[in-house]
Amino acid sequence: MKDMVSRVFSFDMKTGKAPASDAVSLKRPLSALKKIFSDQQAADAILANGDPMVYEFYDLHMPEKEGDLAFGSSIVYPGTVGNEFHMTKGHFHTIIDTAEVYYCLNGYGMMMMESPEGAIEYQEMRPGQAVYVPGRYAHRSINLSHTETLVTFFVFRADAGHDYGTIEERGFRKLVVVEGDGYAVVDNPSWAGA
Ligand SMILES: [Fe+2]
Numbered sequence: 001m002k003d004m005v006s007r008v009f010s011f012d013m014k015t016g017k018a019p020a021s022d023a024v025s026l027k028r029p030l031s032a033l034k035k036i037f038s039d040q041q042a043a044d045a046i047l048a049n050g051d052p053m054v055y056e057f058y059d060l061h062m063p064e065k066e067g068d069l070a071f072g073s074s075i076v077y078p079g080t081v082g083n084e085f086h087m088t089k090g091h092f093h094t095i096i097d098t099a100e101v102y103y104c105l106n107g108y109g110m111m112m113m114e115s116p117e118g119a120i121e122y123q124e125m126r127p128g129q130a131v132y133v134p135g136r137y138a139h140r141s142i143n144l145s146h147t148e149t150l151v152t153f154f155v156f157r158a159d160a161g162h163d164y165g166t167i168e169e170r171g172f173r174k175l176v177v178v179e180g181d182g183y184a185v186v187d188n189p190s191w192a193g194a
Contacts, residue, residue: 002162009060013105016075016151018058023072025056028089030081035168036089039082046081049079053077054086055141068158074102074193076109076143083177090140090172092116094161097135100154104129107150110183112138118193122174122185125152126133138167142176144183 009022017025029051032168035045046052058072079086090112093100104125111131113121115138123131124144133139143150170193174185 009058011058011105011153013151015149016058016073016105016153017179018073023058023060025058025075027053027056028095029053032056033089036171037081037084038079038188039084040167042082043137052079055088056126062158062189063160064159065140066157066159069154069155070160071155072104074141074150074154076107076141078107078143078145078147078149080146080178084097085142085144085178085183086174088140089178090138090166090167091136092138092163092166093156094163095157098157098160100133100139100156100160101156102131102133102139102141102152102154104131105151107155108145109141109152110142110144110176112140112142112172112174112176118173120174122176122178125150139170140167142143146175165191 011018031051033054037043057074060072062070073093076086086140104127109125110121171188171191173191175188176183176185
């Protein structure tokens, strides 16, 4: 990999989107994510009528080496599957003790975090707020708004890598569900960890 040269990327603060000349987003429609939601019947009912976009993000193909930083935007569209809000898959970093910062640009959401030992942290995110995700914590963005798109800008160590498999197998220990006009954080009855 060649040494990185300076470059500028643009992101729309409202939508999180970059111009096509800068980057292309990776799209995660419900059909690609169905299993992360606890209510599979609700997911099937939605998919019978279409395939809504749950989230997308920009992977800017930075050099994945120590000393570099990877960054981009994450865009979680409003919606629910059963009583769960739209959310990202969530992941640990492969080099697990590497942190990340998410800066909220638009909307209203939550960063759910958990360590392998079961420590739970969660933080609401509103525009102008930065959430520090400590090293060792798996993290997932959740859109708590029924109408607005949750847009965050993230930065992390470029060689950290992504471990999606552990969360795919176990799930998170906590679910965030609709409760009245707000939300509740509840135990995940299907959590499959040790
Ligand atoms: Fe991450």
